[in-house]
Amino acid sequence: MTIQPSRDATASLLVLASVFHFLLAAVAVQFLRPGYDPWQAPLSLYLSGEWGAWLRCAYYGLALGVAVLAVQVHRSLLPAARHVLVPVLLVIGAAALAVTAMWPGPAPGYPVDELGVLVHRISAMSAFLLVGSGMLLQSATLRHDPRWRATGRILLPLAMLAFAGLWAHALWRELPRGASQKAVIALYLAWLGLCAWQLRAGTRR
Template sequence: MKTVAVRRVGGFALMAVAVFALVCGAAQWLRGDLDWVRVPLSFYLIGPGAVWVRAAYVLLALALAMLGWGWYRALAPAARRATPAALFVLAGVALCVTAFATTNTYAHPATLHGLVHGIAAQTTFLCVTVAMLLLAGRLFHDARWRRHAGVASTWAVVCFVGLWVQALWRSAPRGLSQKLLIVLILGWLAWMAWLLWRKADEEVASAD
Protein backbone atom coordinates (compact mmCIF):
# COMPACT_ATOMS: atom_id res chain seq x y z
CA MET A 1 0.00 0.00 0.00
CA LYS A 2 2.83 2.38 0.81
CA THR A 3 4.40 1.77 -2.59
CA VAL A 4 1.10 2.42 -4.39
CA ALA A 5 0.62 5.72 -2.53
CA VAL A 6 4.18 6.82 -3.26
CA ARG A 7 3.81 5.96 -6.94
CA ARG A 8 0.58 7.96 -7.15
CA VAL A 9 2.28 10.93 -5.54
CA GLY A 10 5.10 10.66 -8.07
CA GLY A 11 2.63 10.46 -10.95
CA PHE A 12 0.67 13.47 -9.71
CA ALA A 13 3.81 15.54 -9.17
CA LEU A 14 5.10 14.66 -12.64
CA MET A 15 1.78 15.69 -14.17
CA ALA A 16 1.75 18.95 -12.19
CA VAL A 17 5.27 19.89 -13.28
CA ALA A 18 4.36 19.15 -16.90
CA VAL A 19 1.18 21.27 -16.69
CA PHE A 20 3.09 24.15 -15.10
CA ALA A 21 5.75 24.01 -17.82
CA LEU A 22 3.16 23.85 -20.61
CA VAL A 23 0.97 26.67 -19.26
CA CYS A 24 3.84 29.02 -18.46
CA GLY A 25 5.63 28.12 -21.68
CA ALA A 26 2.51 28.85 -23.72
CA ALA A 27 2.13 32.18 -21.93
CA GLN A 28 5.53 33.26 -23.27
CA TRP A 29 4.16 32.96 -26.82
CA LEU A 30 0.60 34.14 -26.25
CA ARG A 31 1.45 37.29 -24.30
CA GLY A 32 2.91 39.34 -27.11
CA ASP A 33 2.62 42.46 -24.94
CA LEU A 34 5.38 41.18 -22.66
CA ASP A 35 9.08 40.86 -23.48
CA TRP A 36 9.84 37.35 -22.17
CA VAL A 37 13.58 38.05 -22.05
CA ARG A 38 13.17 41.12 -19.87
CA VAL A 39 10.19 40.42 -17.61
CA PRO A 40 10.03 37.70 -14.94
CA LEU A 41 7.37 35.01 -14.85
CA SER A 42 5.45 36.96 -12.21
CA PHE A 43 4.28 39.44 -14.85
CA TYR A 44 2.23 36.67 -16.46
CA LEU A 45 0.13 36.52 -13.29
CA ILE A 46 -1.38 39.84 -14.37
CA GLY A 47 -3.57 40.44 -17.41
CA PRO A 48 -4.95 38.11 -20.09
CA GLY A 49 -4.68 34.44 -19.22
CA ALA A 50 -3.47 35.15 -15.69
CA VAL A 51 -6.06 32.79 -14.18
CA TRP A 52 -4.48 29.85 -15.98
CA VAL A 53 -1.00 30.79 -14.82
CA ARG A 54 -2.25 31.15 -11.24
CA ALA A 55 -3.91 27.74 -11.45
CA ALA A 56 -0.61 26.25 -12.66
CA TYR A 57 1.19 27.87 -9.71
CA VAL A 58 -1.28 26.36 -7.23
CA LEU A 59 -1.00 22.95 -8.88
CA LEU A 60 2.79 23.08 -8.66
CA ALA A 61 2.56 24.21 -5.02
CA LEU A 62 0.50 21.13 -4.19
CA ALA A 63 2.97 18.96 -6.08
CA LEU A 64 5.90 20.35 -4.07
CA ALA A 65 4.23 19.42 -0.78
CA MET A 66 3.28 15.97 -2.06
CA LEU A 67 6.73 15.33 -3.49
CA GLY A 68 8.30 16.10 -0.13
CA TRP A 69 5.92 13.65 1.56
CA GLY A 70 6.40 11.04 -1.15
CA TRP A 71 10.16 11.01 -0.83
CA TYR A 72 9.95 10.95 2.94
CA ARG A 73 7.87 7.78 2.66
CA ALA A 74 10.01 6.28 -0.11
CA LEU A 75 13.27 6.50 1.83
CA ALA A 76 14.29 3.90 4.38
CA PRO A 77 13.50 5.01 7.96
CA ALA A 78 17.17 5.50 8.76
CA ALA A 79 17.60 7.83 5.78
CA ARG A 80 14.53 9.97 6.45
CA ARG A 81 14.70 13.55 7.66
CA ALA A 82 11.70 15.80 8.08
CA THR A 83 13.54 18.97 7.02
CA PRO A 84 13.42 18.44 3.23
CA ALA A 85 9.71 17.59 3.35
CA ALA A 86 8.99 20.63 5.55
CA LEU A 87 10.91 22.90 3.18
CA PHE A 88 8.96 21.58 0.20
CA VAL A 89 5.70 22.31 2.05
CA LEU A 90 6.91 25.82 2.96
CA ALA A 91 7.90 26.37 -0.67
CA GLY A 92 4.41 25.33 -1.74
CA VAL A 93 2.78 27.78 0.66
CA ALA A 94 5.09 30.58 -0.48
CA LEU A 95 4.34 29.76 -4.12
CA CYS A 96 0.60 30.15 -3.47
CA VAL A 97 1.25 33.56 -1.89
CA THR A 98 3.37 34.44 -4.91
CA ALA A 99 0.50 33.56 -7.21
CA PHE A 100 -2.10 35.76 -5.49
CA ALA A 101 -0.06 38.73 -4.23
CA THR A 102 0.25 41.01 -7.27
CA THR A 103 3.82 41.78 -8.20
CA ASN A 104 5.24 45.27 -8.65
CA THR A 105 5.68 46.26 -12.30
CA TYR A 106 7.97 48.72 -14.01
CA ALA A 107 5.04 50.99 -14.92
CA HIS A 108 3.64 51.52 -11.41
CA PRO A 109 5.01 52.56 -7.99
CA ALA A 110 5.94 49.88 -5.47
CA THR A 111 3.13 48.51 -3.30
CA LEU A 112 2.82 46.44 -0.14
CA HIS A 113 1.39 43.45 -2.00
CA GLY A 114 4.29 43.77 -4.44
CA LEU A 115 6.70 43.52 -1.51
CA VAL A 116 4.84 40.45 -0.21
CA HIS A 117 5.01 38.91 -3.67
CA GLY A 118 8.76 39.48 -3.90
CA ILE A 119 9.46 38.00 -0.48
CA ALA A 120 7.24 35.01 -1.20
CA ALA A 121 8.88 34.39 -4.57
CA GLN A 122 12.38 34.46 -3.11
CA THR A 123 11.25 32.24 -0.23
CA THR A 124 9.95 29.74 -2.77
CA PHE A 125 13.22 29.64 -4.69
CA LEU A 126 15.35 29.39 -1.56
CA CYS A 127 13.22 26.71 0.13
CA VAL A 128 12.99 24.60 -3.02
CA THR A 129 16.70 24.66 -3.80
CA VAL A 130 17.73 23.95 -0.20
CA ALA A 131 15.16 21.14 -0.01
CA MET A 132 16.58 19.72 -3.24
CA LEU A 133 20.09 19.70 -1.78
CA LEU A 134 19.00 18.08 1.47
CA LEU A 135 16.81 15.46 -0.17
CA ALA A 136 19.51 14.56 -2.68
CA GLY A 137 21.93 14.11 0.20
CA ARG A 138 19.56 11.70 1.93
CA LEU A 139 19.63 9.40 -1.11
CA PHE A 140 23.24 8.52 -0.25
CA HIS A 141 21.99 7.01 3.02
CA ASP A 142 19.52 4.60 1.37
CA ALA A 143 21.06 1.68 -0.54
CA ARG A 144 17.91 1.38 -2.68
CA TRP A 145 18.26 4.91 -4.06
CA ARG A 146 21.99 5.54 -3.74
CA ARG A 147 22.72 5.10 -7.44
CA HIS A 148 20.58 8.17 -8.17
CA ALA A 149 22.19 10.33 -5.48
CA GLY A 150 25.10 11.60 -7.56
CA VAL A 151 22.93 12.98 -10.35
CA ALA A 152 20.35 14.37 -7.91
CA SER A 153 23.04 16.11 -5.83
CA THR A 154 24.93 17.57 -8.79
CA TRP A 155 21.73 18.84 -10.38
CA ALA A 156 20.60 20.36 -7.07
CA VAL A 157 23.95 22.11 -6.61
CA VAL A 158 23.69 23.60 -10.10
CA CYS A 159 20.22 24.94 -9.25
CA PHE A 160 21.37 26.35 -5.92
CA VAL A 161 24.35 28.09 -7.50
CA GLY A 162 22.10 29.29 -10.32
CA LEU A 163 19.76 30.88 -7.78
CA TRP A 164 22.59 33.00 -6.37
CA VAL A 165 23.96 33.85 -9.80
CA GLN A 166 20.50 35.01 -10.82
CA ALA A 167 20.12 37.03 -7.60
CA LEU A 168 23.56 38.68 -7.69
CA TRP A 169 24.11 39.19 -11.42
CA ARG A 170 21.90 42.25 -11.68
CA SER A 171 22.89 43.14 -15.25
CA ALA A 172 21.62 39.83 -16.65
CA PRO A 173 18.24 39.90 -18.44
CA ARG A 174 15.87 39.34 -15.51
CA GLY A 175 13.28 37.34 -17.38
CA LEU A 176 15.70 35.08 -19.21
CA SER A 177 17.92 34.33 -16.21
CA GLN A 178 14.95 33.59 -13.96
CA LYS A 179 13.25 31.35 -16.49
CA LEU A 180 16.43 29.37 -17.15
CA LEU A 181 16.67 28.74 -13.40
CA ILE A 182 13.01 27.69 -13.30
CA VAL A 183 13.60 25.24 -16.16
CA LEU A 184 16.52 23.68 -14.25
CA ILE A 185 14.42 23.34 -11.08
CA LEU A 186 11.44 21.94 -12.97
CA GLY A 187 13.71 19.38 -14.63
CA TRP A 188 14.97 18.17 -11.25
CA LEU A 189 11.45 18.00 -9.82
CA ALA A 190 10.19 16.11 -12.87
CA TRP A 191 13.03 13.60 -12.69
CA MET A 192 12.53 12.99 -8.97
CA ALA A 193 8.78 12.62 -9.50
CA TRP A 194 9.44 10.17 -12.33
CA LEU A 195 11.69 8.11 -10.05
CA LEU A 196 8.86 7.81 -7.55
CA TRP A 197 6.32 6.99 -10.22
CA ARG A 198 8.35 4.44 -12.19
CA LYS A 199 10.90 3.11 -9.73
CA ALA A 200 9.32 3.00 -6.27
CA ASP A 201 7.98 -0.54 -6.53
CA GLU A 202 11.21 -1.71 -8.21
CA GLU A 203 13.38 -0.24 -5.44
CA VAL A 204 11.23 -1.70 -2.68
CA ALA A 205 11.24 -5.11 -4.37
CA SER A 206 15.02 -5.02 -4.68
CA ALA A 207 15.35 -4.44 -0.94
CA ASP A 208 13.19 -7.44 0.00
Protein backbone atom coordinates in the same frame (compact mmCIF):
# COMPACT_ATOMS: atom_id res chain seq x y z
CA MET B 1 1.83 -4.37 1.63
CA THR B 2 0.57 -2.72 -1.57
CA ILE B 3 -0.68 0.49 0.03
CA GLN B 4 2.65 2.33 0.06
CA PRO B 5 3.59 1.54 -3.59
CA SER B 6 0.09 2.57 -4.66
CA ARG B 7 0.42 5.87 -2.83
CA ASP B 8 3.87 6.44 -4.30
CA ALA B 9 2.59 5.81 -7.82
CA THR B 10 -0.37 8.15 -7.36
CA ALA B 11 1.80 10.84 -5.81
CA SER B 12 4.40 10.61 -8.56
CA LEU B 13 1.75 10.95 -11.27
CA LEU B 14 0.29 14.00 -9.55
CA VAL B 15 3.71 15.62 -9.25
CA LEU B 16 4.65 14.85 -12.85
CA ALA B 17 1.32 16.26 -14.03
CA SER B 18 1.86 19.45 -12.01
CA VAL B 19 5.39 19.88 -13.38
CA PHE B 20 4.35 19.38 -17.00
CA HIS B 21 1.30 21.62 -16.60
CA PHE B 22 3.45 24.37 -15.13
CA LEU B 23 5.99 23.98 -17.92
CA LEU B 24 3.24 24.11 -20.55
CA ALA B 25 1.64 27.22 -19.05
CA ALA B 26 4.96 29.00 -18.51
CA VAL B 27 6.08 28.40 -22.09
CA ALA B 28 2.68 29.13 -23.63
CA VAL B 29 2.27 32.56 -22.03
CA GLN B 30 5.55 33.65 -23.60
CA PHE B 31 3.82 33.35 -26.98
CA LEU B 32 0.33 34.36 -25.89
CA ARG B 33 1.59 37.64 -24.40
CA PRO B 34 3.86 39.03 -27.16
CA GLY B 35 3.84 42.46 -25.53
CA TYR B 36 6.55 41.30 -23.13
CA ASP B 37 10.14 40.54 -24.05
CA PRO B 38 10.68 36.96 -22.79
CA TRP B 39 14.40 37.66 -22.46
CA GLN B 40 13.78 40.43 -19.93
CA ALA B 41 10.32 39.78 -18.45
CA PRO B 42 10.24 37.59 -15.32
CA LEU B 43 7.50 35.01 -15.15
CA SER B 44 5.65 36.97 -12.46
CA LEU B 45 4.70 39.65 -15.01
CA TYR B 46 2.48 37.09 -16.73
CA LEU B 47 0.48 36.38 -13.56
CA SER B 48 -1.69 39.45 -14.17
CA GLY B 49 -3.81 40.19 -17.20
CA GLU B 50 -4.70 37.96 -20.13
CA TRP B 51 -3.92 34.27 -19.52
CA GLY B 52 -2.77 35.14 -16.02
CA ALA B 53 -5.43 32.92 -14.45
CA TRP B 54 -4.02 29.89 -16.28
CA LEU B 55 -0.51 30.60 -15.05
CA ARG B 56 -1.76 31.16 -11.50
CA CYS B 57 -3.50 27.78 -11.61
CA ALA B 58 -0.22 26.25 -12.75
CA TYR B 59 1.53 27.86 -9.77
CA TYR B 60 -1.08 26.42 -7.40
CA GLY B 61 -0.80 23.00 -9.00
CA LEU B 62 2.98 23.03 -8.74
CA ALA B 63 2.77 24.10 -5.10
CA LEU B 64 0.54 21.10 -4.41
CA GLY B 65 2.91 18.86 -6.33
CA VAL B 66 5.95 20.02 -4.34
CA ALA B 67 4.15 19.43 -1.04
CA VAL B 68 2.98 15.96 -2.07
CA LEU B 69 6.45 15.04 -3.31
CA ALA B 70 8.02 16.22 -0.06
CA VAL B 71 5.80 14.03 2.07
CA GLN B 72 5.77 10.96 -0.14
CA VAL B 73 9.50 10.83 -0.83
CA HIS B 74 10.15 11.19 2.90
CA ARG B 75 7.84 8.25 3.60
CA SER B 76 9.35 6.08 0.88
CA LEU B 77 12.98 6.49 1.97
CA LEU B 78 14.81 4.26 4.38
CA PRO B 79 15.22 5.95 7.79
CA ALA B 80 18.93 6.54 7.17
CA ALA B 81 18.12 8.63 4.09
CA ARG B 82 15.49 10.79 5.76
CA HIS B 83 16.05 14.27 7.12
CA VAL B 84 13.29 15.90 9.12
CA LEU B 85 14.00 19.34 7.65
CA VAL B 86 13.43 18.30 4.05
CA PRO B 87 9.62 18.01 4.10
CA VAL B 88 9.43 21.11 6.29
CA LEU B 89 11.46 23.19 3.84
CA LEU B 90 9.62 21.89 0.79
CA VAL B 91 6.11 22.22 2.22
CA ILE B 92 6.69 25.77 3.48
CA GLY B 93 8.34 26.61 0.17
CA ALA B 94 5.30 25.23 -1.65
CA ALA B 95 3.03 27.43 0.45
CA ALA B 96 5.19 30.43 -0.40
CA LEU B 97 4.88 29.56 -4.09
CA ALA B 98 1.09 29.59 -3.81
CA VAL B 99 1.20 32.98 -2.05
CA THR B 100 3.39 34.29 -4.88
CA ALA B 101 0.58 33.56 -7.32
CA MET B 102 -2.12 34.89 -4.99
CA TRP B 103 -0.30 38.24 -4.72
CA PRO B 104 1.07 38.96 -8.22
CA GLY B 105 3.70 41.66 -8.38
CA PRO B 106 3.28 44.87 -10.36
CA ALA B 107 2.99 44.59 -14.13
CA PRO B 108 2.38 47.16 -16.89
CA GLY B 109 -1.25 48.19 -16.58
CA TYR B 110 -1.68 46.25 -13.34
CA PRO B 111 -0.40 48.35 -10.45
CA VAL B 112 -0.01 46.82 -6.99
CA ASP B 113 0.08 48.60 -3.64
CA GLU B 114 3.18 48.55 -1.46
CA LEU B 115 1.87 45.69 0.68
CA GLY B 116 1.21 43.59 -2.40
CA VAL B 117 4.71 44.25 -3.72
CA LEU B 118 6.23 43.30 -0.37
CA VAL B 119 4.20 40.10 -0.02
CA HIS B 120 5.01 39.03 -3.58
CA ARG B 121 8.74 39.65 -3.23
CA ILE B 122 9.05 37.92 0.13
CA SER B 123 6.97 34.92 -0.94
CA ALA B 124 8.82 34.51 -4.24
CA MET B 125 12.20 34.74 -2.53
CA SER B 126 11.07 32.31 0.17
CA ALA B 127 9.77 29.81 -2.39
CA PHE B 128 13.05 29.75 -4.28
CA LEU B 129 15.24 29.59 -1.18
CA LEU B 130 13.21 27.05 0.79
CA VAL B 131 12.54 24.67 -2.08
CA GLY B 132 16.14 24.99 -3.27
CA SER B 133 17.46 24.25 0.22
CA GLY B 134 15.14 21.26 0.51
CA MET B 135 16.33 19.96 -2.85
CA LEU B 136 19.97 20.22 -1.79
CA LEU B 137 19.44 18.58 1.57
CA GLN B 138 17.31 15.76 0.16
CA SER B 139 19.79 15.09 -2.64
CA ALA B 140 22.65 14.86 -0.15
CA THR B 141 20.91 12.16 1.91
CA LEU B 142 19.76 9.90 -0.94
CA ARG B 143 23.04 7.98 -0.99
CA HIS B 144 21.89 6.26 2.20
CA ASP B 145 19.04 4.50 0.36
CA PRO B 146 20.19 1.95 -2.26
CA ARG B 147 16.99 2.42 -4.25
CA TRP B 148 17.71 6.14 -4.69
CA ARG B 149 21.51 6.13 -4.78
CA ALA B 150 21.92 6.14 -8.57
CA THR B 151 19.32 8.85 -9.10
CA GLY B 152 20.82 10.81 -6.23
CA ARG B 153 24.06 11.09 -8.19
CA ILE B 154 22.12 13.10 -10.75
CA LEU B 155 19.83 14.96 -8.36
CA LEU B 156 22.65 16.36 -6.21
CA PRO B 157 24.57 18.19 -8.97
CA LEU B 158 21.26 19.28 -10.47
CA ALA B 159 20.20 20.79 -7.14
CA MET B 160 23.60 22.43 -6.73
CA LEU B 161 23.39 23.91 -10.22
CA ALA B 162 19.86 25.19 -9.56
CA PHE B 163 20.86 26.80 -6.26
CA ALA B 164 23.98 28.35 -7.80
CA GLY B 165 21.84 29.66 -10.65
CA LEU B 166 19.44 31.20 -8.16
CA TRP B 167 22.24 33.15 -6.48
CA ALA B 168 23.70 34.16 -9.84
CA HIS B 169 20.29 35.51 -10.85
CA ALA B 170 19.96 37.40 -7.56
CA LEU B 171 23.46 38.87 -7.43
CA TRP B 172 24.49 39.29 -11.06
CA ARG B 173 22.15 42.10 -12.03
CA GLU B 174 23.56 42.39 -15.55
CA LEU B 175 21.98 39.07 -16.48
CA PRO B 176 18.72 39.34 -18.46
CA ARG B 177 16.14 39.13 -15.70
CA GLY B 178 13.64 37.01 -17.58
CA ALA B 179 16.02 34.51 -19.15
CA SER B 180 18.07 33.94 -16.01
CA GLN B 181 15.00 33.45 -13.82
CA LYS B 182 13.41 31.05 -16.28
CA ALA B 183 16.64 29.05 -16.56
CA VAL B 184 16.64 28.62 -12.78
CA ILE B 185 12.97 27.60 -12.82
CA ALA B 186 13.74 25.02 -15.52
CA LEU B 187 16.42 23.47 -13.29
CA TYR B 188 13.99 23.32 -10.37
CA LEU B 189 11.38 21.65 -12.58
CA ALA B 190 13.94 19.14 -13.84
CA TRP B 191 14.83 18.17 -10.27
CA LEU B 192 11.19 17.82 -9.23
CA GLY B 193 10.32 15.82 -12.33
CA LEU B 194 13.27 13.44 -11.97
CA CYS B 195 12.53 12.94 -8.28
CA ALA B 196 8.89 12.14 -9.06
CA TRP B 197 9.95 9.76 -11.82
CA GLN B 198 12.22 7.88 -9.46
CA LEU B 199 9.42 7.69 -6.89
CA ARG B 200 7.23 6.06 -9.54
CA ALA B 201 10.02 3.75 -10.72
CA GLY B 202 10.52 2.54 -7.16
CA THR B 203 6.95 1.23 -7.05
CA ARG B 204 7.73 -1.25 -9.84
CA ARG B 205 10.52 -3.02 -7.95
